[in-house]
Amino acid sequence: MPVEEFKNKLKEQGYKLTPQRRHIIDVMLNNKEHHLSIDEIYREVKNTCPEIGIATIYRTVQLFEDVGILSKQYFDDGCHRYEISDGERTHNHHHLICNSCGSVIEIQDEYFDALEQHIEKEKKFKITNHNVTFFGLCEKCINKSGDN
Amino acid sequence: MPVEEFKNKLKEQGYKLTPQRRHIIDVMLNNKEHHLSIDEIYREVKNTCPEIGIATIYRTVQLFEDVGILSKQYFDDGCHRYEISDGERTHNHHHLICNSCGSVIEIQDEYFDALEQHIEKEKKFKITNHNVTFFGLCEKCINKSGDN
């Protein structure tokens, strides 16, 4: 299990693994498939650790991002959202967001590799990361709007 | 010149073309190649219109976005940035941001069309807009870092 790995990532840089941090990691692991906002993380963690303060959430999430435990994305709903980062995979996944129902679909597509290589060659730009989000209508909502 | 066009876009929906709005349009036109933050717009406009208040900037930029005069993008420097929108082209351009020198390179690439079509078919998702930013090293900075 990667929990040990997270512990190491912190230790390596001289950070402590406190109960609060453990709770936050747990919440993020339990929501691998979601993208949580600060507020959502706060509320979730409160369930198992009611004394925690919002400042701790901010500080911890920031720290985890620096250390590489979490990765941050900005969705156009106006807030940052976080998810457990596992390196290579995080770099290679992208999002489709439905403008109608708001659902977030993760995609991971070899097509992007080709695209990135094309851009790197064409523009002489070394890509290290990206932020790719497509907005539109998901299958369900396409059908729904057809009924109107 | 498109200034008339902007005026029409406002008129159409019953909005007035005030000096303040004119100044903001001017600034955006003079910075077609940049992406300005609210604060940068504010400072620029102050040069020619010192009485303007920040609230007016916010309200106007918001209005212009709704009307389709400006388009908004979120860059990972933590603020929204705006640029003159010209419809189809805006949808089809994307950004490379250099992590080292911060320069923003606009790209417009047919490759994306193929990618979008691929996703639409594969995921049955109708794409209406997107937010695509690649981070990495620009040509200049690649060479620089080679020297270190």
Add this chain to the structure above:
DNA sequence: CTTACTGCAAATCGTTTGCATCAGA
């Protein structure tokens, strides 16, 4: 035992809003 971490409350930052006045159409 030492130093990082925590919770709390105050401070700060960007953005929005209420209101009285002003000005474009």
Add this chain to the structure above:
DNA sequence: TCTGATGCAAACGATTTGCAGTAAG
């Protein structure tokens, strides 16, 4: 004239910071 637009200041919500107490290593 009439309604939308403006500037100002107050309000607001999200995030950050200072600090004294707490606990991980």
